[in-house]
Amino acid sequence: MEAASADPLFDAEDRLQHALDLAYRHLARRDRTEIEVRRHLAARGVDPATAEHAVAELTGQRYLDDARYARRFAEDRRTLDQWGAERIEQRLLAAGVEPELVAAALAELNPEAELEAAIAVLRRRLPEPPRTPREADRALGLLRRRGYEVELAYDAIRAYRRAEPPSG
Template identity: 30%
Template sequence: MNKDAPRQISEEKAFVLMATLCAKREYCTLDIRKKLSRYLLDDNVIDKIIDRLKAEKYIDEARYCHSFINDKLRFDKWGRKKIEFTLRQKQIPLELISNALLEFPDEMFNESLETLLRNKLKTIKSNSDKEKRFKLIRFAIGRGFLMDETLACVERILSSK
């Protein structure tokens, strides 16, 4: 039997499975809803399970938001815009996203950006400073960093080399 094939399970078993998942790492409501929909459960049952997971603190959107931002900033070197965009795609309320982003100082984003751009600069084959500048800016913007912080960091890096 294909383990990814949809199958029907009881409400209690679905709750236990999701509680076990949530105990191992953070999940948002949308992630859990997608996982539960694979078990051919009614929307009412899914809502009931999610409400119970929230009531028992297995799902906490604010905690998820903080954890997501921390991981994406430290490990993936994402900027504010990309983090915010991804969290909004996961249907996290904008107020929670804004509050969670405020917990991370600008210095953390700037350090992350500088590390990212210094590593990227080593891989750029161009001799022209103008072309290097353009490639670094485009790379940083693609990672979700703001234009003003990107420009300042690129100038610092190129003037110090």
């Protein structure tokens, strides 16, 4: 029924049902943003008006909820991948989540947990705390690529240095 979205023989109700079927299958794997669903439907030949109607219906049924998506994404990326706030923010914005929803999701994250996550990244990737300026720069780069803000990265490096006695 892939052709249903473009076929004039199908009425608006059939086109909407086809769009909903496509969207439900797309949402079955994981949560998606409204924009991701719109793009998916467009790629499958669903006309924009039908796609908008489908997105509105899915939102009304709470199958689509960008605020929920942002909260879960932020929590998962912090917990599972130990990403910093900047990287989480960049990815959510790239996924089409509204900036105010991104800010709300980030505000729900525990700032102390972010510092702990940064220290955990350092412990996992660096067998010993950075002692030289070059090692500290390497540690800073590692944390910045993970999306940690500069000041928090420095705090994590200092905390890692304090927690680990020098070997020797």
